[in-house]
Amino acid sequence: MTSLIWYLYDFARKAWVDGFLDAKSKEEILDKPDRFRDFPVVIKENCIGCGSCTASCPSPGGVRLVRDEDTAEAEGLIYPVIDTAACIRCGFCAEVCPSTPKTLECGENHFIQEEFNIIPSKRKYIIDDYLCIKCDKCVDACEVGAIEEIDGRNVVNQAKCISCGKCLDACPVKGAMKGVYVNNLEEQKKIIKMTVDTLEKYIESKKDDLDNLPDDKLYLAEIKFKPIYDKALTILNDEEVVYEVLEDAINRLNIRVIIWDSDECKKCQLCIPDCPTGAISFDSEKDTIVRDDNKCLRCSICYQSCPFGAINYFLAKFNLDVDKCGEKVIHISVKTSPLAKARRR
Amino acid sequence: MFNSLKDIVRKSSIHVCLVNCGGCNGCDIEVVALLSPKYDLEQYGIYFHNNPREADVILVTGPVTDQWVDNLRRIYAKAPEPKIVVTLGACPQTGGVFGQEGGRVNAPVSDFIPVDAAVPGCPPRPDEILAAVLAVVPGAIAAKGRAQDKGED
Numbered sequence: 047m048t049s050l051i052w053y054l055y056d057f058a059r060k061a062w063v064d065g066f067l068d069a070k071s072k073e074e075i076l077d078k079p080d081r082f083r084d085f086p087v088v089i090k091e092n093c094i095g096c097g098s099c100t101a102s103c104p105s106p107g108g109v110r111l112v113r114d115e116d117t118a119e120a121e122g123l124i125y126p127v128i129d130t131a132a133c134i135r136c137g138f139c140a141e142v143c144p145s146t147p148k149t150l151e152c153g154e155n156h157f158i159q160e161e162f163n164i165i166p167s168k169r170k171y172i173i174d175d176y177l178c179i180k181c182d183k184c185v186d187a188c189e190v191g192a193i194e195e196i197d198g199r200n201v202v203n204q205a206k207c208i209s210c211g212k213c214l215d216a217c218p219v220k221g222a223m224k225g226v227y228v229n230n231l232e233e234q235k236k237i238i239k240m241t242v243d244t245l246e247k248y249i250e251s252k253k254d255d256l257d258n259l260p261d262d263k264l265y266l267a268e269i270k271f272k273p274i275y276d277k278a279l280t281i282l283n284d285e286e287v288v289y290e291v292l293e294d295a296i297n298r299l300n301i302r303v304i305i306w307d308s309d310e311c312k313k314c315q316l317c318i319p320d321c322p323t324g325a326i327s328f329d330s331e332k333d334t335i336v337r338d339d340n341k342c343l344r345c346s347i348c349y350q351s352c353p354f355g356a357i358n359y360f361l362a363k364f365n366l367d368v369d370k371c372g373e374k375v376i377h378i379s380v381k382t383s384p385l386a387k388a389r390r391r
Numbered sequence: 392m393f394n395s396l397k398d399i400v401r402k403s404s405i406h407v408c409l410v411n412c413g414g415c416n417g418c419d420i421e422v423v424a425l426l427s428p429k430y431d432l433e434q435y436g437i438y439f440h441n442n443p444r445e446a447d448v449i450l451v452t453g454p455v456t457d458q459w460v461d462n463l464r465r466i467y468a469k470a471p472e473p474k475i476v477v478t479l480g481a482c483p484q485t486g487g488v489f490g491q492e493g494g495r496v497n498a499p500v501s502d503f504i505p506v507d508a509a510v511p512g513c514p515p516r517p518d519e520i521l522a523a524v525l526a527v528v529p530g531a532i533a534a535k536g537r538a539q540d541k542g543e544d
Contacts, residue, residue, distance in 0.1 A: 069434050075518050082516075105481060105488045105513070131484040134513030350492075 080197055081175075083137040086128050086152040093149040094235055095124035096242045097344040099139035101300045101361060108132040109139050109150075111343040113323040122323075124343065126150060141176060144295040146226060146234055168287065169209055169225040171202045177222035184223055187216035227290070233282035238295045240281065244274055245296075249303045249362055249380060256305065256360060256380065264379045271366065271374035296366045296376055302344040303360045303380070310356035311335060317348040317357065349383065359383045401447070401473075402529035403436040408446035410466055412500070414453025414489075417514040418479040422450065424517045435525060443469040448528055451506075454482040454489040454496035460503060467504040473535035475528050476506045479520060481513040488513070507531050 056062055078084070086109075095111060103109045107129055114122035126139065126149065140152035153175065173184070173193075178200055185193045185200065192206035193213060202213075217223035227234065248269050249256070259265050271292075278288045313335060318326050325341035326348060328334075349359045365377040411419055425432040426439070440446060443466045455463060467476070478500050481487035486498035500506055508527040510520055 071429070071431060071434065075430055075521075078516070085511075105485075106490050106492070107485055108481075129485070130511040131509070132481050132487060132490075133511070134481055134487060136513075 080199070081153065083135050083153045085130055085133055085135060086137065086140050086150045088126055088128065089147070089149055089151065090123055090125035092145045092147055092235075093123070093125045094145050094239045094242070095343060096144060096238070096299070097302055098142045098144060098298070098300050099126050099150055100345060101302050102138045102142040104136060104138065105132045105134045108134065110322075111345055113341065113343060137176070142298055142300055144238055144298050146231060146238075146291070146294075168227050168229055168284075169211070170204070170228045171207055171209065171211075171213060172224050172226060173200050173202060174222050174224055175199050177219050179219055179222070181218060183216045183218060184213035187212045221294075225290075227287045230282055230284075230287065234287070234291050236281050237278045237288060237291055240277060241274055241292060241295055242299065242301060244277070245269070245299070245362070245364065245376070245378070246301065246303055249360065249378065250305055253305055253307075256358070256382065257307070259380075259382045261382060264381055265360075267378045267380070268369070268375045269378060271376055274376075275374075293366050296364045299362075299364050301362050302346055303362050304342065304344055304346060304349060305358045305360065306335075306337060307356045307358060308334070310354055312354050312356070314353070316353065317351050320347050320351040322347065398533045401532045405435075405437045405448055405524070405528055405532070406446050407437055407439050407448045407450055407524075408441055408443045408466070408470065409439065409450045410443075410452070410463065412451060412453035412459040412463055412483070413456030413496070414480070414482050418452035418482075421514045421517050421520060422452075422479070425521060430517050430521060432521060435521070437524060443467075444471065446470045446474065447532055448475045448477060448524065449504075450477050450479055450524075451483050451500050451504075452479045454486045454498040455500055455503065457495055457497065460497055463500070463503050473532050475508070475531050475535070476500070476504055477524060477527065478506055478509045479515055481511065484509050484511070 093111075095113075097111060099109045100111055109126050109128055111124060112127050113124045116122045128139075135152070137152035140148060140150040143150045180200065182200070185195075189210065189212065190206055190208055192203045192208070193200055194203050195201070211225065214223050214225050248267075252265070252267060256265055275288065275292060278292060279285065282288055313328075313333065315328050315335070317335070318328060322345060323341045323343055325338045325343075327336050327338070329336050346359045349357045360383065361381045363379050365379075367375060367377055369375045409419060409422055422439075424430060432439075443449065447470075449467060449470055451463070453459070467474070478484060482489060482496075483498060483500040483506075486494065486496050489496045490498055497503075508523055508531075510523045512519060515523075
């Protein structure tokens with residue numbers, strides 16, 4: 047009997063009447079979960095123009111690098127642009143972006159929040175939510191209880207953190223716990239740019255080997271780490287910071303290398319109007335095509351427009367390692383693009 | 392009087408035909424999620440048929456493989472006027488992950504049939520699909536229907 051009364055009472059409630067008269071879903075269906083990756087956000091000023099984002103994008107045309115026109119005061123800014131028609135919201139571009147702070151942000155975890163901390167420290171500890179496996183080893187290791195769980199994610203409370211670095215040692219996942227240097231971002235940017243340029247020059251100097259590379263083989267090379275490290279120290283004289291920035295950047299880098307074969311070039315000039323930044327020009331006096339390295343975005347459009355396969359492009363990845371003699375070396379693996387070869391034949 | 396009655400009926404009863412032109416099925420699964428109690432698309436008067444003869448709206452997913460080029464045009468021709476085409480996801484707009492160098496896809500869909508609205512994302516969230524269909528379709532059907540009625544008169 048009572049259950050029947052409760053049943054009838056249910057019909058008398060306002061919520062039931064409202065639901066009956068206006069049977070629509072509630073606003074909550076518009077809520078996106080915190081971990082949902084929406085279209086990446088671009089912060090133009092941080093971009094170093096390395097092209098990692100375009101190389102990592104699985105969807106052709108999802109992310110492009112563009113360059114503003116030069117003005118009288120300053121050179122044009124290089125920055126990535128997300129095409130929402132092609133972007134698949136995977137967040138790879140945000141993950142590979144080597145600039146610190148990141149140029150591309152996708153999801154919540156890449157924000158570096160400036161909060162007050164009384165401990166004078168060069169580092170700021172943040173947890174990369176993409177990589178964190180929630181093993182809570184850092185929570186156990188932390189002596190002051192600065193790592194808290196908020197909305198199911200482990201977060202470092204900057205007000206409590208004493209920058210002891212114990213969480214960094216405890217973390218079993220490489221890169222999930224980050225000690226980011228926040229003081230000298232401009233210098234860090236310069237170091238990364240210098241590293242990218244050096245590695246690119248090195249690969250370009252191995253042009254002859256790369257030309258004879260079979261399609262299904264990787265070209266493997268090694269370059270000494272010491273000269274790059276020494277050069278980086280001249281930009282920023284802090285061994286700890288320089289080493290970490292270099293290691294982090296090198297292991298994440300994934301760049302396109304455009305190599306020009308001037309013997310194959312028929313000087314048809316088809317690539318000149320196709321270049322989005324005007325980096326290619328024709329020198330009529332010397333009868334050669336000139337490419338401005340500083341303007342080049344490594345977008346590989348010239349490679350696609352060249353009908354003679356004179357422009358070759360390679361995908362390069364890097365890994366910092368120790369060789370047999372105990373010396374630090376950078377392993378380089380280069381993959382060829384099959385199209386240019388097929389055209390030449 | 393008759394036209395306004397037609398408008399009301401067309402707005403409150405939208406019949407949808409889902410066409411997968413060779414995609415990965417991800418967008419189709421998001422559409423299936425729309426049928427779940429949480430989103431419940433029929434409360435908005437949207438009904439699924441998968442039959443172009445009954446459809447007001449053709450939802451196109453996928454990057455249009457070679458086999459689909461003619462079939463897509465045929466499906467579009469079979470739908471009665473007024474008809475709306477909404478594309479879902481990155482594939483029908485640009486080819487998405489399938490539009491690689493040397494790929495055999497014929498995106499965009501707008502090369503073959505007129506497209507009224509495009510929902511970006513890979514795949515789009517169910518609420519994004521719902522919002523797009525509700526924002527575009529009733530007005531577009533009413534407008535197209537009226538233009539067609541005038542043409543017949």
